Amino acid sequence: MSKIVVISGHPDLEKSHTNTVILKCLEDSPESMDIRRLDRLYPDFRIDVEAEQAALKAADVIVLQFPFHWYAVPALLKKWVDDVFSYNFAYGPEGDKLKGKDFILSLTIGGAEETYDPLGYNHFKIEQFLHPLQQTAYLAGLVYRAPVYTHRMVYIPGVYNRLEDVQSRARDHAGRLLEQIDGLLNSPQARIERFVTEWFRQFDQLPQSSDWFLEHLDRDVNWVMPDGRYSGHAGFRDWYSHARETFRPGCDHQVEQLEVRRSDTGYQVDLRIRLLAETFEGSPFGGEAVNMLVNETWQVSLDAQGRVTIHDYLVEAVDSQA
Structure with missing residues (x-):
């Protein structure tokens, strides 16, 4: 290809x-x-x-x-x-x-x-x-x-x-x-930008298995969402299970802003993401469509083969409409 x-x-x-x-x-x-x-x-x-x-x-x-x-x-x-x-x-x-x-x-x-x-x-x-x-x-x-x-x-x-x-x-x-x-x-920045695109493409589909995401998360990843903090792979699995019970597959994560810069431990990725999604009736959104704007900050590393690993993942809500 x-x-x-x-x-x-x-x-x-x-x-x-x-x-x-x-x-x-x-x-x-x-x-x-x-x-x-x-x-x-x-x-x-x-x-x-x-x-x-x-x-x-x-x-x-x-x-x-x-x-x-x-x-x-x-x-x-x-x-x-x-x-x-x-x-x-x-x-x-x-x-x-x-x-x-x-x-x-x-x-x-x-x-x-x-x-x-x-x-x-x-x-x-x-x-x-x-x-x-x-x-x-x-x-x-x-x-x-x-x-x-x-x-x-x-x-x-x-x-x-x-x-x-x-x-x-x-x-x-x-x-x-x-x-x-x-x-x-x-360039490292380009590799990370392509990874960001693929990351959200996978999240839009919300596959049943979380294995693809875990391959790119540090085993001790610090995962911070508006609803709480999750630690390690086990914590991510718990959060992902909740996400799949909330959002219907076919979400649309729109990357409105993206900046990659060097940090003391690797690279910091600053994003502004707009999430457009349908939800399940039993979710906290009660089946209403969601239009949510969030800021995300990632701390990542890049190995010699260009593989991206996420060590910290912080999401802060800017506004949401349901």
Whole structure:
């Protein structure tokens, strides 16, 4: 399963002087990548939605690689977004399939940097032109990362730029993109952030067994909830049993804020979580739907294999509506 999927949106890579260089650098990198060249896969614009969605679901990092055409993505890439980011996949009541995945826009720009300025003939900054894609990422629950882009990436023989200069800039662009990808996948903060996503995905399901959670809890974990303090694995089992009697499976833990920073013993994770859940009639909520906002503070450690262990878990209620 590829951790990285790269969607190449160039309409005709055979005519490209820069995107081909960038893709070749990505192919030659040690990272495992699924590079999907839309111009070869779908020259007729008939997107295989099921195949594309499967590729996205298998990835931790999604990269859109494209030339900046008329202040937007090329038509083929726009068609891909329109078809693949569908209802109940990227948005809607069941549209959480992309939630928590890192999303990078990697684009080549023909014009010089100074032209993308209020005083230049393009009038707006590149980031402003990217706002529709940024909002698309937010709606789909993707984690929008800083875009990677390079100017003066068009070669017109005898008119604009030298081929060797353009291709040199393309190799530099690929290096910056790979550096960002490596940081997202391999930094301690990134590993912990991915763990947080998976932690709450498991809690949303409320499986009968608590074994998956116990594997990531220190045997002497200090578990502090608004209703009391629980110690060790036995204490967590007691709390989890109570939670399963209170909340129906299919909860929605929304991570509204997340910060990971070093601490004296490892890492501290500060979160603001909104819980949307249905409850059982016999629970303290009497079967009413719950909309609860809480602050959470975790103390965690990370071993050499990148495995996260939680040592302290503190939850404080901010407000709740039932």
